[in-house]
Amino acid sequence: MAPAQRFIRFSGSSRRAVPPSPPQSKKFRTISDILTRAKYAVVERENYSDVKCEDCGSGEEPDQLLLCDKCDKGFHMKCLRPIVAKVPIGSWLCPKCCGRRTVRRFSQKKIFDFFRIEKCLNDDNTYASLQDSRKRRRRSRPLAVQKRKRRLLPYVPSDDPSCRMKQMASLASALTALQMEFSDDLTYLPGLAPRSANNAKLEKDGMQILAKEDIETLEYCRSMARRGECPPLLVVFDSCEGFTVQADGPIKVLTIIAEYTGDVDYLKNREKDDGDSIMTLLLAKDPSKSIVICPDKRGNIARFISGINNHTSDGRKKQNCKCVRYDVNGECRVILVANRDIAKGERLYYDYNGYEQEYPTHLFL
Structure with missing residues (x-):
């Protein structure tokens, strides 16, 4: 298994760590x-x-x-x-002044447009058919195969459409506050890394291949999201941690939480980047070919899930998700998965995969 690395992130904060202001700035920061x-x-x-x-x-x-x-x-x-x-760099507001910022409210139509929902949230038949198809796949699987390896599970969306509206509204508000667009896919833009650079065979130590059944589960989750059947998660703003994510319903172990998405670029182009949520996508034998995910302009709810302080026992106890890089049909993908049962109201945290000496997680809350 090749776990995902992550660059400096401060517990779900929307505040970025960047270089000092140049002399031509109108106001100095310190x-x-x-x-x-x-x-x-x-x-x-x-x-x-x-x-x-x-x-x-x-x-x-x-x-x-x-x-x-x-x-x-x-x-x-x-x-x-x-x-x-x-x-x-640029303008900065203290926690008190920042807290006075108004949060944009979204109507149902604007939420549908924001997330490009394909069908109405009230289409219960669509949801039932997706659930039935998952159950049929389970029944058709031989018992011996079931016992051989534990598979990833699809998330279970909230039954109440109004709850799903609230969940999507919280994400839309957070993305809008950071001036980001919603995207559930990796984005390849001109001038950044091309899609051809995302070749799992270039991973220097090899990468875990996502099983065919797990790929189907991932696509099933994506199809639910496109219909407005989002994962049972809420983005909340904490005065101490910034934007963070909490469960809005029970989540079972091995449930797919989200795929980490954003713009794909070469690591060499982002070594001095001020982004606080850059994620490793591919670590190539040739460092010039290593690529990262940059959710500064586009992304999804994975952008707001927080890292833990893995230098302390209390910090490690918070971990309820794991972040793993997979080979999916020859391309690298980063997926967040529940590593234990998560209760409603519990905040989501994942570790930095043991890279305690490389990343300053002791600064995390």
């Missing part, structure tokens, strides 16, 4: 910038010399002290939740 380069600042140097962190009350480490664009209060990057790893 107190240190203002004090050392006051001639570029919009305000006078002395107005900010006594700014202190609103959380710890200290004015030390001015290079780590961020200024809110709205209230002009200071915050140490390490004191913020989620933690900010690098000085942001």
